[in-house]
Amino acid sequence: MNTPPQKKSFGQWIKTSLTIRMAMIGILILVMLIPLSFIESLIRERSFRQEEVVKEINSKWGNEVLLYGPVLKVPYQTHRNAKLWDEKTKSYTEENIVETAYAYFFPNELSITTNVESELLSRGIYKSVVYTSDIDFTGNFESPNFENQGIKPNDILWNKATILLRSSNLKGIKSNLDIVLKDQSYPLRSRYAKNSSLSTLETQFLKEDSLAVKGPIDFKLHFTVNGSESLRFIPVGKETKVRMQSDWATPSFDGNFLPETKTKQITSEGFKANWKVLEINRDFEQVFFGTLPDIESSAFGVTLLIPVDEYQKSERAAKYGYLVIALTFLVFFLIQSISKVTIHPFQYLMIGLALTMFYTLLISISEHSSFRIAYLIAGLSVITLISIYSKAVLKGLKFPLFVAASLTALYGFIFVIIQLENYALLVGSIGLFIILGTVMMISRKIDWSAN
Structure with missing residues (x-):
């Protein structure tokens, strides 16, 4: 007597289907655009506040x-x-x-x-x-x-x-x-x-x-x-x-x-x-x-000119937030696909929220210190948090260390682009080309014939 095949639950589909996992990650990236847009609004609000205070100071001293x-x-x-x-x-x-x-x-x-x-x-x-x-x-x-x-x-x-x-x-x-x-x-x-x-x-x-x-x-x-x-x-x-x-x-x-x-x-x-x-x-x-x-x-x-405009640099950094979240999710997706480790959408969401916290830390710390120090503190804090969290998710040390190295390289790359003016487009294009090539080489090991 043949037993009818059992239907897979939604959780099982997420575990076994590459297509569904990619769709879920795409949806989560779109969801993360919401907090990023709030962060950019916060930067503009703080920048406008700075302009108002500067105008008030200048009006009393002399325009x-x-x-x-x-x-x-x-x-x-x-x-x-x-x-x-x-x-x-x-x-x-x-x-x-x-x-x-x-x-x-x-x-x-x-x-x-x-x-x-x-x-x-x-x-x-x-x-x-x-x-x-x-x-x-x-x-x-x-x-x-x-x-x-x-x-x-x-x-x-x-x-x-x-x-x-x-x-x-x-x-x-x-x-x-x-x-x-x-x-x-x-x-x-x-x-x-x-x-x-x-x-x-x-x-x-x-x-x-x-x-x-x-x-x-x-x-x-x-x-x-x-x-x-x-x-x-x-x-x-x-x-x-x-x-x-x-x-x-x-x-x-x-x-x-x-x-x-x-x-x-x-x-x-x-x-x-x-x-x-x-x-x-x-x-x-x-x-x-x-x-x-x-x-x-x-x-x-x-x-x-006041040589450092912290809000301008923070705004430029926030514009790369979509790239940081997308590449970080891509790293976890590749790890999940190669190692067969299961990562729940909620865990992706927590990682995305941790990445957005980088920008709130950057803005708040840079108001009381230099942009360079604020970027260093915010970057180390977020990399440490995600690395510790990924150790519990990915089991072991190899993949969390890879995540930490990837995030360090990514934040370092963005910091260099922010500091550059005349060569920002050139360096950014070369960096993205290298990232794309690396992803293509790693993704060769994935069996794309899976559902």
Whole structure:
């Protein structure tokens, strides 16, 4: 008498069927995407919090500094005829209407010398780089030329000419601003600037002997300003020269113009840099009639960078979380398939959760220490935990040691990629090729004909 074949239970199918085991592992990898997405959200949240704290620190000390000027402002009269209706005569009469317009003249030569002394301010675990800068402006104005605009000499209001200086950070100025023209000193005071992102400082009316009517006239200006993150200038001079030195060792030179290569020096003690910008290098002219334009896009200068951004590196590490989980599950799958050891889906889930704990440890420890130390502690903790757990799952020492070695190599490989910038893609591609080749060689021993 033949006995009917017994149906296999689900647990038996998992033990004997490669297809079902692979499907279960695929499902578990997809499930692990959920905690990984929460971890990436946590990193972004902590990063945004850091930005908020840094902005608050900077706003109290002084925000970034952008300087525009000095500019010679000369008013002049314009004339136009207008027809006006006269109720008494019931007719139109012509009347000459006189209006006031302004001409703006940029310096002929402009030299800026600045010494930037940096400082790190902290609030809790967050840091921001701020600075105090002593700035000297020297240069000269040429005689203003109104002839090209057809403006008559009698219409020029020389007695109402002033000097303008614009800045993005009046709050950070820590000394009086007095510009010296020839032998006369004129204080700069705040003025309301309509439709401008920069604040305006303006002198009182200039005396006649302070004007460059009969020839060039020299000027000089010295002041101290507190700022944060960046210091930039707009090259308003026909020839603009900037000399900058600082004790900050990690600058980023940005803007429309870079410093001269031969003069740029960056050491562990700080940096020195010189710029030279000519009128022909810019996309704006020396004289404006009517309104003073916004030319902030032509600014150049330096940004003081904090060299290590822990959240940025943690975010880059988290992006490789899918790869770490998939390769670790693949290692256990290969071990299970070769050794015939049974690994339950719950055990895969525990291993996956342990791998995601690496990133929470990395974020929390890096906030109080360096990224390198945090990565080392988090990596050793997770590798140790999974190795001990796999000893109970895989029975014996050979396979747990192989798991530990694989995880160590994988975390080491990812750490190298994170540190690299220019060669990250090249090294990553080579590493993945080697991993793929290794898996292909090992998987040759598996009997894929099983159900």
